[in-house]
Amino acid sequence: MTWLAIFIIAVGLFFLVVGSIGILRLPDVFSRAHALSLTDSLGAAFVLAGLAVYEGFTVNFLRIVVVLLLVYLMNPVISHATLRAAYRSGLRPSVREEK
Amino acid sequence: MNSFLVFVLFTLTALMLVYLYRVVRGPSVFDRVLGLNGISTKAIVLLVVLGSMFERVDMFVDISTGYALLNLVGALAIAKFLEERGAARE
C-alpha cells in the first residue's frame, strides 16, 4: 500500500515539475495557463490521491478527497476568470508563423 | 515513507520558487495572477502533505480547505478588478 502511494505521488511530482518547466518556457500568458492546468488537474490531483491512498480507508481518506474535489472545481474557474480578464483587456495570444 | 514526504515537501517548495520567479518577473499582470494561483495550489497540497507527516490530517485539511476558499475569492476579485480596469498600465 505504501509503495502504491509513493508511486502515485511520484507521478504527481513529475507533472508538477513539468508544469513548472512549462511556466518558465512558454511564451505568453495564454500558453502559460496550459502549464498551470497541467499542474493543477494532474499534478496536485495525483499527489493528493497518493496521500489519500497512504492514509488508507479511514475518514481521513474522505477528507483528502474533499480537498481534491475542491481543487478540481476551483482551479478551472480561476484560470478562466484570469484569462477572460486578459482577453477583455485586449491581450491576444502570440501566433507563430512557421509551418 | 516519512523521508519521502520530506522529499516531497522540499520539491514543492523548490517549485514554488519557480512560480515566484514568474510572479516577480512576469511581463503582464495576468502572468503574476496565474503565478500566484499556482503557488496557492502548491500550498494546498503542501499543507496536506504536512498533515500526513505529522499524522494530523484532520486538522491540516481544515486549514487547506480554508486556504483554498480564500484563494478562490481573492483570485476572482483580482480578475474582476483587472477586467474592469483593463491592463492599460502594467
Place this chain on the structure above:
Amino acid sequence: MRFLSAIALFALWMVLSASYNVAHVALGAVVAIIVVWLSPKAAPNARRFSLTAAIAYVPWLFIRVLKSGFHVCGLILKPGLPIKPELIKHKTELSSDGELVVLGNSITLTPGTITVEVAAGELIVHAIDPSSQQDLVSGALDRKVGQLFTAKESG
C-alpha cells in the same frame, strides 16, 4: 431533491468535523437544514442533473485529461517547443447555464484547451496545438455533457 441536498450537506459536515458527540452532530443537522431552507428553489423549467450519467462522465473525463496531459508534457519537454497556439470559436447547441458551466470547466480542466470567453451558443477556446482540439471540434465533449442533463420530470 431538497431533502437529498440536505443529506449531502450533512454528510460533508460529518466528513470534515473531527468530533462526533451529540452536540456537534445535532448542530450539523440543524445547519444543513437551515442552509437548504434558505437557498433558492430551482427554476420550474430547469433541467435535471442525472446522477448515473455523472458517474459515467467522471472517469471518461479523467482518462481524457490524462491523455492530453501526457501530450502537453511532451510538447513542453521537446527542445523546439513545437506549440501552435490559436483561438478557436466553438459553436455549441448547449444553452442552459448548468450545461455551459460543466462544458467550460471540462474544457479548462483538460490540459491543452482553455475556455477564454463564454456566450450563449459560442465559446472562445484557446488551444495549444491542433491535436488537442480533436475531441472538442468533433463534438464528443458536447454530446457527453448534453447527456448529463435530462429534461425535468416531476419531483
